[in-house]
Amino acid sequence: MLNHTSANRLKKMLTVALAVFLVLGGRLAWLQLYKGLYYGKQADGNRMRSAVIMAPRGRIMDIRGKVLADSSPGYVLSLQAGHAFSDREVDLLARLLGMNREEVHKKAERAVNTYEQVVVKGELTQQEITLLEEHLKELPGLSLDLQPMRHYLYKESAAHVLGYVGEVSEEQLKQGRYKGLPPGSIVGKEGLELIYDDVLRGETGRRTEEVDVRGKVIRKLAGQAPVSGKDLVLTIDFALQQLLEQAMDKQLQALRSSGIAPNAYAAAAVAMDPNTGAVRALVSRPGYDPNWFVGGISTAHWKLINENVFHPLTNKVINGEYPAGSTFKVVTGSAALDQHKVTPEELIFDSGRHWLADMGNAGGEALGWINFQTAFAMSDNVYFYEMGRRAGIENLNAYAAQYGFGKPTGIELAGESAGLIAGPAAKKKVFDEEWTLGDTFNAAIGQGLTLVTPMQICQMLAAVAADGVVHPPYLVEKVVNPDGTVYKVPERPAARKLRIEPETIRLIQKGLKGVTQPGGTGAWFSGLPLPVAGKTGTAENPHGQDHGWFIAYAPAERPDLAIACVVEQGSYGATAAGPIVYEVLETYLNSKLDKETGRK
Amino acid sequence: MRHFIRNSDWILIVVILLLTGIGLVLIASATHGEALASGSNRFVWRQGIFLAVDLLMVAGVLALDYHSLKRIAWPLYGFTVLLLLGVMFFGHASLGAQRWIQLGPVTFQPSEFSKAFMIICLAAFLDERNEYLEQWKDYLPACLFMLVPFVLVLRQPDLGTALVFAAIAFSMFWVCGFKMKWIAALTGAFVCAAPVLWQFLHEYQKNRIRVFLDPELDPFGAGYHVIQSKIAIGSGMLWGKGWMQGTQSQLNFLPENHTDFIFAVAGEEFGFMGAVIILFLYMILIWRGLTIALNAEDRFGTLLATGITGMYLFHVLVNVGMTIGIMPVTGVPLPFLSYGVSSLTTNMLMAGVLLNINLRHTRLQF
Numbered sequence: 001m002l003n004h005t006s007a008n009r010l011k012k013m014l015t016v017a018l019a020v021f022l023v024l025g026g027r028l029a030w031l032q033l034y035k036g037l038y039y040g041k042q043a044d045g046n047r048m049r050s051a052v053i054m055a056p057r058g059r060i061m062d063i064r065g066k067v068l069a070d071s072s073p074g075y076v077l078s079l080q081a082g083h084a085f086s087d088r089e090v091d092l093l094a095r096l097l098g099m100n101r102e103e104v105h106k107k108a109e110r111a112v113n114t115y116e117q118v119v120v121k122g123e124l125t126q127q128e129i130t131l132l133e134e135h136l137k138e139l140p141g142l143s144l145d146l147q148p149m150r151h152y153l154y155k156e157s158a159a160h161v162l163g164y165v166g167e168v169s170e171e172q173l174k175q176g177r178y179k180g181l182p183p184g185s186i187v188g189k190e191g192l193e194l195i196y197d198d199v200l201r202g203e204t205g206r207r208t209e210e211v212d213v214r215g216k217v218i219r220k221l222a223g224q225a226p227v228s229g230k231d232l233v234l235t236i237d238f239a240l241q242q243l244l245e246q247a248m249d250k251q252l253q254a255l256r257s258s259g260i261a262p263n264a265y266a267a268a269a270v271a272m273d274p275n276t277g278a279v280r281a282l283v284s285r286p287g288y289d290p291n292w293f294v295g296g297i298s299t300a301h302w303k304l305i306n307e308n309v310f311h312p313l314t315n316k317v318i319n320g321e322y323p324a325g326s327t328f329k330v331v332t333g334s335a336a337l338d339q340h341k342v343t344p345e346e347l348i349f350d351s352g353r354h355w356l357a358d359m360g361n362a363g364g365e366a367l368g369w370i371n372f373q374t375a376f377a378m379s380d381n382v383y384f385y386e387m388g389r390r391a392g393i394e395n396l397n398a399y400a401a402q403y404g405f406g407k408p409t410g411i412e413l414a415g416e417s418a419g420l421i422a423g424p425a426a427k428k429k430v431f432d433e434e435w436t437l438g439d440t441f442n443a444a445i446g447q448g449l450t451l452v453t454p455m456q457i458c459q460m461l462a463a464v465a466a467d468g469v470v471h472p473p474y475l476v477e478k479v480v481n482p483d484g485t486v487y488k489v490p491e492r493p494a495a496r497k498l499r500i501e502p503e504t505i506r507l508i509q510k511g512l513k514g515v516t517q518p519g520g521t522g523a524w525f526s527g528l529p530l531p532v533a534g535k536t537g538t539a540e541n542p543h544g545q546d547h548g549w550f551i552a553y554a555p556a557e558r559p560d561l562a563i564a565c566v567v568e569q570g571s572y573g574a575t576a577a578g579p580i581v582y583e584v585l586e587t588y589l590n591s592k593l594d595k596e597t598g599r600k
Numbered sequence: 601m602r603h604f605i606r607n608s609d610w611i612l613i614v615v616i617l618l619l620t621g622i623g624l625v626l627i628a629s630a631t632h633g634e635a636l637a638s639g640s641n642r643f644v645w646r647q648g649i650f651l652a653v654d655l656l657m658v659a660g661v662l663a664l665d666y667h668s669l670k671r672i673a674w675p676l677y678g679f680t681v682l683l684l685l686g687v688m689f690f691g692h693a694s695l696g697a698q699r700w701i702q703l704g705p706v707t708f709q710p711s712e713f714s715k716a717f718m719i720i721c722l723a724a725f726l727d728e729r730n731e732y733l734e735q736w737k738d739y740l741p742a743c744l745f746m747l748v749p750f751v752l753v754l755r756q757p758d759l760g761t762a763l764v765f766a767a768i769a770f771s772m773f774w775v776c777g778f779k780m781k782w783i784a785a786l787t788g789a790f791v792c793a794a795p796v797l798w799q800f801l802h803e804y805q806k807n808r809i810r811v812f813l814d815p816e817l818d819p820f821g822a823g824y825h826v827i828q829s830k831i832a833i834g835s836g837m838l839w840g841k842g843w844m845q846g847t848q849s850q851l852n853f854l855p856e857n858h859t860d861f862i863f864a865v866a867g868e869e870f871g872f873m874g875a876v877i878i879l880f881l882y883m884i885l886i887w888r889g890l891t892i893a894l895n896a897e898d899r900f901g902t903l904l905a906t907g908i909t910g911m912y913l914f915h916v917l918v919n920v921g922m923t924i925g926i927m928p929v930t931g932v933p934l935p936f937l938s939y940g941v942s943s944l945t946t947n948m949l950m951a952g953v954l955l956n957i958n959l960r961h962t963r964l965q966f
Contacts, residue, residue, distance in 0.1 A: 005777045006902060010894045013774065013906070017886045020917050021879055027924045028879075031834040032872040039834025043868075046831065047847045212633075212851040 048221070049080070049211050051117050052182055055202030056148040058229030060162055060192065062238035063278075063477060067153060069162055069193075074149030074295070075124040077132065078184075079111035083141030093139060096131050097121050098298060110183065111141075119167065119184040122295025123149045150186065150193075150294045156287040158241050160315040161234070161279075161413075161475060163191015164290035166297075189293065190313070192232060192475060195412045199479050199487070202229030230487050233477045235278035240588065244269055244281045244563075247583040251576075252285060252567070261545055261570045268316035268454045269565035269580060270473075274462035274553060277471030277492070279411065280561065281584075284320075288312040310568075318408075318416040321451040322566055325537030325549050325573060326379045328400075328446025330460060330508055332387050333376060335399040338504040341390035344372045350382040357438050359385060362538065376511030377520035379536060381445050388444025393435065396443055397423045402498055403460040404470055405452055410493050411473045419456055422449030447540050457551055458564035464512065465533070465553040465562050468498040468505040509533060513556050521574055522550070525582060529589045531556040534581070536573040545569040548576025554585050561588060604662065609958045612888040615881050616951050619936035620651055620944075622878060623862070627939045629844045630858035630865045633851075643858055643939055650941040654948035661952035665960060669953075670900055673724030677745075680717040683710040684752035699756055699931075711753050711761040712933075712942035716950050718749055719768055719907035726772055727900040736782050739773060757802055760930035764914055771910025772903050775893070812928035825861065828854050829923045833867030833875070840871030858939040860931060863923045878937070882916045885909075892958045901957040908950045 031039065056071040077097070079085065085093075085108040094101040097120070104120065111118045124132070129144070136142065150165045168187045172178040177197070178187050182204060188197035205226030210218045248267055255264040271281040286308060292301040305312050314320070324331075336342050352366030353359070361367075361381045367374070375383035388396060400406065406421035420426070424435035426449060442448035455473060463470040472493040479487045498505070512533035516525035521536045533556045537549030548570035553562040563581050570576025624644055628635075631643040669676075687701055687710050700707045725745050732738050746769045753761040770778075798806065815823035815830075832848035841847065846868035848854045857865050867875045889909030896902040912935050919934040921927030933943045 006775050006899075007894060009775045009777065010890050010902075010906065013771065013910075014887065014890045017883065017890070017913050020913065021883045023926070024917070024920050024924070025876055025879055027921075027926055028833070028867065028872055028875050031830060031924055032837050032867065032875070035834050036837035039831050040837065042831045043835035043847055043853075046828075046853050047851050210847075210851070213853045218851065 047210050047212075048208055049117075049217075050206065050208045051078075051145070052184065053205035053207060053226045054147045054186060055204055055226035056228045057150055057165070057186070057202065058200040058482075059231045060200075061231060061233050062236045062241070063234060063280075064237070065233070066238050068158060068234075068236075068238065069150060069152050071148035072151045073146045074122060074151075075129055076119055076122040076145050076147040076149070076295070077124055078117040078119045078143050078145065079108060080117055080141045080143055084112050085141060089139055089141075092135060093120070093142075096135060097128060099296070100299070117143060122147065122167075122186075123291075124295070150291075152290045152294075154238075154242075155289045155291060157245060158236060158238070158282070159191075159287050159290050160284040160317065161191055161236060161241075161282050162290060163193035163195075163413075164189055164293040165193050166293050190290075191315075191413060192234075194414050196232055196476065196479070199230040200232065203227035228482050231480045231482065233480055234475055235273075235280065235477050236282070236475065237280045240271060240584070241281040241283070243587055244271060244283050244580070244584050245287075247580045248283055248285060248565075250583075251580045252570075254579075255567065255570055255576060261548075261567070261576060263544055263569040264567055264576065266310040266316060266320075266568040267566060267570065267577075267580075268320050269563065269577075270317045270454050270458045271561055271563040271584070272458055272462055272473050273560055274465035274471065274562045275560060277459075277462070277473045277495070278477070279473050279475050282315075282317050282475075284314070284316040286310050286312040315413060316566075316568075317454045318411060318413050319453070320566065320568075321417050321419055321453055322547050322549075322568075323448070323539035323541075324446035324450065324452045324457060325539035325547070326381075326446055327457055327461075327535050327537035327549050327551050327564075328444075328450070328452075329376060329379065329384050330464060330512070330535065331400050331403055331405075332384050332391065332396060332444045333372065333508055333511060334403075334500055334504055335391040335395045336387035337372070337507055338399070338500050339391055339395055342372065342387060344507055347371055348375070348383050348386055350375075350380055352382070354382050354385045354441065356389070357385070357441060359438065359441050372507065373511060373514055374519075376508075377514035377517070379515075379521045384444045385441040388440045389437065391444075393423050393440045393443060396440070397421050399500075400450065402500070403456075403463060404472075405450070405456050405460070409453075409455050409459050409473050411455060412475050412490070416455070417453050419453050420449065420451045422451075446537065454564045454566050457549070457566075458562055461535075461551045461553055461564060462562040463498060464505060464508050465559040468500055468502060470496045470498060472496075509556075512553070516552070516556075522552075522578060525552070525578075525585075528554070528582070528585055529593055530554065532585055532589075533559070536578065538571070538573045539566075541569065545571050548573040548578075550574065550577035550581045552581050552585060554589060555592075561585075604959065607959060609888055609892065609955060611884060612892075612951070612955065612958075615884050615888070616936060616948075619878075619881055619885070620948075622866070622881075623937040623939075623944075624648060624651070625843070626862050626865050626869075626937060627858050629846070629869060630849055630862060630939075632844050646941065647939055647944065650944055651948075654945050657945070658948055658952035658955070661949060662956055662959060664956070666901065666904065666953055666956045667898075667960075669720050669904070670724045670727065673721050676717050677721040680714050680721065680749055681752065684714060684749055684756075686710065687756060688752070699758055706941065709940070709942040711756065711758050712940070712946045714749060714753065715761065715764050715768065715911055716946045718746070718765055719904065719911065719950070720953075722746060722769060722772055723900055723903035723907055726776055726903055730776070730899055733776050736779070739778065742769070742773070757805070758931065759801075759805055760918070760932040763918070763930065764911060764932065767914035768907045768911050771913075772907050775902065775906045808929045812925075815925065825855055825929055826922070826925050829861050829864040830925045832861075832864040833924060836868040836871040836875070838872050840867075840869045840874055843869055845869060860919065860929075860933055860938060861923055862938050863920050863934055866937075867923070879916075879920070882912070882935075886913050886916075889954055892954050892961075895961050896957050897961045901961065905954055905957050908954055911950070912947075 059067050060069040061067050090105050090108050094104040107118050165186050166189045168178050168185045188194040205224050207223040208221045252264050255261040267285045269283045272279045347369040350367040400421050407418050408416040474492050476490050478489045481487045514520050516522045516534050522534050532552050532554035534552030539547040548567045550573050551564045553559040565577040565580050567576040628644045635641045699709050750765050811823040815826045832854045849857045849865045893902045893905035915935050918927050918932045935947045
């Protein structure tokens, strides 16, 4: 039988076995009882895939219902939640997509710690998709989905009105209007996309699915359908918008190639209905293609924008601040006539120089005895120096403020500039110098420290055209539901009547009409099918060639369109900006006549 | 027959039937998805059929006398060596190791059977030299005896089976009176030799050990099995997710879930309670095995029963330990539970031998 040692050894072996089972059981208790919830979460993280379904962004249409921006399905590359990406994978991905390595790395880090996929890049090109598919084996944890992507149908057209969208940034998620949105949401970044983001965006949907280890969907667990955004109907008349853009591009090209203005790259123009304030066209040059920003802008495109010294992203209609030049004579004239410092019949002698200060006309010409009408039509400086002197800087500035200068017009675009009405106080503050008569002279002809935006100038002109009523400009006619019913009409600032005698306004109108008649600075506008009213302006530019202004409303009687146009470094207003306005008005008035007379 | 009914170790029989039954239930769950896809529960059927065949074979084993095994020990040793050589030349590779031999419709894993064979051979070998096992040198022939098959399985490479050989040998040496200080010396020697042995490991084996020390090192490669297995077991919590409801195993996040990682299926679907019950059954198995060893009629019976029990214990420790992340991943199946006809048959036959030893012993008491 068994000896003592062996029996003893077997008993010890049983003890060891008991110890083994205790250790195993203890470890089980640790895993299942103590850490059970933690591992339960891990198991859910394994099997649950939660994905955000982007809501189709609302469309943006012009006044006639022409779609300018819509949402079409595009391929979006995202990182699956909970997947850990190695540095090698991140490098490869960054290389394939031509993206910044740091950016991809950041997203990969976010992906590890969430249950929601992280968008890397949207609006993938066919070439990128092919490249990705070739490397899909080396890059597990990626998913390619179809998501609605913003699409700007006419590329650069109306870019500064529409703006663009992009992925919400980390800073934006922490504070401000985009706080609390899911990371990776597409939000408006500029233009109307930004201002009307809350109605355009819609509500993000969500789907939660159970998947197996290969990522195959086993069943849908829960979900919430996305809610489409609302559509915007703009006041923009896209035909006019394109007309204005083409006319401007053609003119800028011509100015540069003719050698008149070799640096004429930047310009701005805005057209509005003076009776309502509805903006019909808004152009800023140079432009950009907002589609570049959808799904993340490429380095090449960013460089193209960023290195352009004429700032393509800046909307010069609302952010370009220029001296008003002779277009300011509308204000000076209003002040002098309205304060009865002059009668329209009074003749003033222009010897080429004002008798109190050595300041004269731009070309050095002398017009002799002239009245208001002639002085306005021919843009005589000496006459208006005198008007400025008689009215005084306080009056000039009070009338400028009435016309809306010195503060934003309130158009629905972010970051509109206020411009500046300069007076003795401002000069003291900025230059620590006393105000002189020469300063008043300069202010009277729009060459001083006062700065205006094209939008403000257009608003001024429109107020004159509308017999002294300011209709602040606006861009959105109405917000409509996807089914076409009206969701809401945005609130607009109320129209405001100028505290200027109707007779004064009538005299200014008469002056503007004279500009476009033989003898005026815009005499060739008399060739248009209907008479129009306008004003040229040349703003002195210490940094280069002068900026050229042309403003006009049409038709001269019962006008329904007011245009302001400025060409930076375009030199003399009539030749720089005039042709742009002329071309637009020619087409505009022709089609208006066609409609009224039933031709065609 | 009446003798058998009266004198058999019924506790052991019930435990083994329970374990194999639980095994079938778990295999059914683990292969559920595959069965749905293919339309047949082929894994369950195969394991079930082999279980039936194995039960018949156990009955056959009981009819013989285990002493006759002593006589065939040397030929069996030769056969084992040939079998393992055969694997090296004719086996086909899977998962980086050459372990299977195709025989008609059945693929089997000779290394599984070799465990049983080596228990028999070593028991006979030690039994013959029983009187002379006084000094550490006296164990050298036995060590050499084991070394040949050990090296052969290591070459496959099958580190798991090689370790099982070591465990079997060690448990038998232990019962023969292998001294504690020798164990201490061996441990010391092993620790010193570890860096050298490291060089002989295959890259995937090295990775398994590296990953055992830190699974997060390669969460989608070598560490994947352990991470997923721990998630499966941990998420089972107290009562489990229910049969066929384990998301880890049903959605295939848990690899090898019907073979080496079947314990994780039990842990996930039947929770802490289920897992502890299974461990409890294994504890009874070990307890019965050691009791049979203690009461065996002769030294050969004791050695045989010790080797078999040692093998069971080692398998449970290494397999369960692996699924709960306290042992490195080695291809060691869980006795009676894991799918695999070679493993099942080996374990059943060895259980038969245990019952046989028990039966002979009790007869003597009358």
